[in-house]
Amino acid sequence: MxxxxxxxxxxxxxxxxxxxxxxxxxxxxxxxxxxxxxxxxxxxxxxxxxxxxxxxxxxxxxxxxxxxxxxxxxxxxxxxxxxxxxxxxxxxxxxxxxxxxxxxxxxxxxxxxxxxxxxxxxxxxxxRPNQFSLDEPIESEDDFIPQQIEDWGPSPEQRFAQTEMRDILRGVIEELPPDFRIVFLLRDVEGLSTQDTAEAVGISEAAVKSRLLRARLKLRQKLNTRFRQDGKR
Amino acid sequence: MNCASVIRRVSSYIDGDLEATIVEEIELHLKTCRDCTILVQQTRLTVRLYYDSDLVDYPVEVQARLHETLRRKICKDPN
Missing domain, CATH: 1.10.1740.10 (RNA polymerase sigma factor, region 2, helix turn helix motif)
Incomplete structure (x- = not known):
């Protein structure tokens, strides 16, 4: 170059x-x-x-x-x-x-x-003006209490080919509401601190922690469904 | 500590962000609760799967356009 x-x-x-x-x-x-x-x-x-x-x-x-x-x-x-x-x-x-x-x-x-x-x-x-908010999303306790907790069995990384796993991960994160997706990406994919994430998104550190918890639990729940469905084929 | 309390703290727990006394309470609960143990393991795995993943391709034409744009703008106005 x-x-x-x-x-x-x-x-x-x-x-x-x-x-x-x-x-x-x-x-x-x-x-x-x-x-x-x-x-x-x-x-x-x-x-x-x-x-x-x-x-x-x-x-x-x-x-x-x-x-x-x-x-x-x-x-x-x-x-x-x-x-x-x-x-x-x-x-x-x-x-x-x-x-x-x-x-x-x-x-x-x-x-x-x-x-x-x-x-x-x-x-x-x-x-998408209505899809991202600086306010804390209002959710009831039921929204983040997991609906299903089942063992995923043998490691999903061994059960799925790399490209298949990539498609699953991509599909699942796209379903996550932007409020949660952005905090998850900055904290867990890019490795930013809670403080840096809060400053980047323009929300409080408490809101970052709350959204991160919900994002992780939602992703886990969605992966649970995909791993069980795809594992049965 | 009950299951709901563990779930509310699972994120901070896997990040090592809790006081030692709370960690002890969670770990005491995990010894006797299979569901919460699975939840903690799967949440941890979820984070790791995404951290290790590379979900977006970076097309060469996008890269070429970036460098062309930067070259044009930076050379026109170097700082």
């Missing part, structure tokens, strides 16, 4: 940074060894500092590192290809133009996820 503004980048990139990056494996899309979302690469702060100083190549490296995860997030929130792509592009552009506001005491990735989640939520609210 060509460097952004190659001439500018070559003039401004720090030689020490290039040497440091050369030692570390690159997390570009061509490298299959992706790290889990809660692992921070040691060189992230160096890249951010270089990008803040106007180094376009350093910013490109940050984009390469996180673009797939950011697209996954915006797609999972919006469930719409066009909105997901626009939200991802705008998130990276906002990150670039507001880099000077980024406080380096937190992770760049967390900051980026919050920007991307906001962009995706904005589009979701526009497309």
């Amino acid at each position: 060509a460097l952004y503004c190659a001439t500018l980048a070559l003039h401004s990139i720090q030689p020490g940074l290039l040497a440091h990056l050369a030692k570390a494996p690159t997390l570009s899309t061509s490298n299959p060894h992706r790290l889990p979302s809660n692992v921070v690469r040691e060189d992230e702060h160096l890249l951010v500092a270089a990008a803040k100083a106007g180094d376009a190549a350093a910013f490109e490296e940050l984009v390469n590192r996180y673009e797939k995860k950011i697209f996954r997030l915006t797609m999972n929130i919006t469930r719409n290809n066009e909105d997901a792509e626009d939200a991802m592009q705008d998130a990276f552009m906002k990150a670039y133009s507001h880099l000077d506001r980024f406080q380096e005491d937190s992770r760049f990735y967390t900051w980026l996820v919050r920007i991307a989640a906001n962009e995706a939520l904005m589009r979701l609210r526009k497309r």
Whole structure:
């Protein structure tokens, strides 16, 4: 991939940074060894500092590192290809133009996820204005007391092929109301803290915990149904 | 502690977010309640299945458009 503004980048990139990056494996899309979302690469702060100083190549490296995860997030929130792509592009552009506001005491990735989640939520609210609320959903106790508790038998991961399991997980999470889905995605898929999730979504930490509990229980319940149905075939 | 109390705390329990005395009460209940034990295991597994999953494809054309857009905008207005 060509460097952004190659001439500018070559003039401004720090030689020490290039040497440091050369030692570390690159997390570009061509490298299959992706790290889990809660692992921070040691060189992230160096890249951010270089990008803040106007180094376009350093910013490109940050984009390469996180673009797939950011697209996954915006797609999972919006469930719409066009909105997901626009939200991802705008998130990276906002990150670039507001880099000077980024406080380096937190992770760049967390900051980026919050920007991307906001962009995706904005589009979701526009497309489906009544489906996402900042208020705590009103539910009775019965709504989250599980209806069925049955043993799933042998591990579902062994019973279902990887592609089949992917279809089941995708189908089940799509059925989850957006209020719950977004909190679950940020906390359990992207690995954000309760506080960061609350700030990203614009709700209280107590609401994050409450929605996360309901999301997990609803997903478990739906998976219970799918695992039992599909296991009987 | 009864089943409803355990269910209300299952999320915080698997996140290790509860005080030690509450954890003790939950674990005492789990020793004698098969349903709650299954619920805790399945909730934990649900979280792990999603954490390990990669449910969205990242099309190469979407990637190419992102980089093209960034290249165009950043080069036009470098910071």
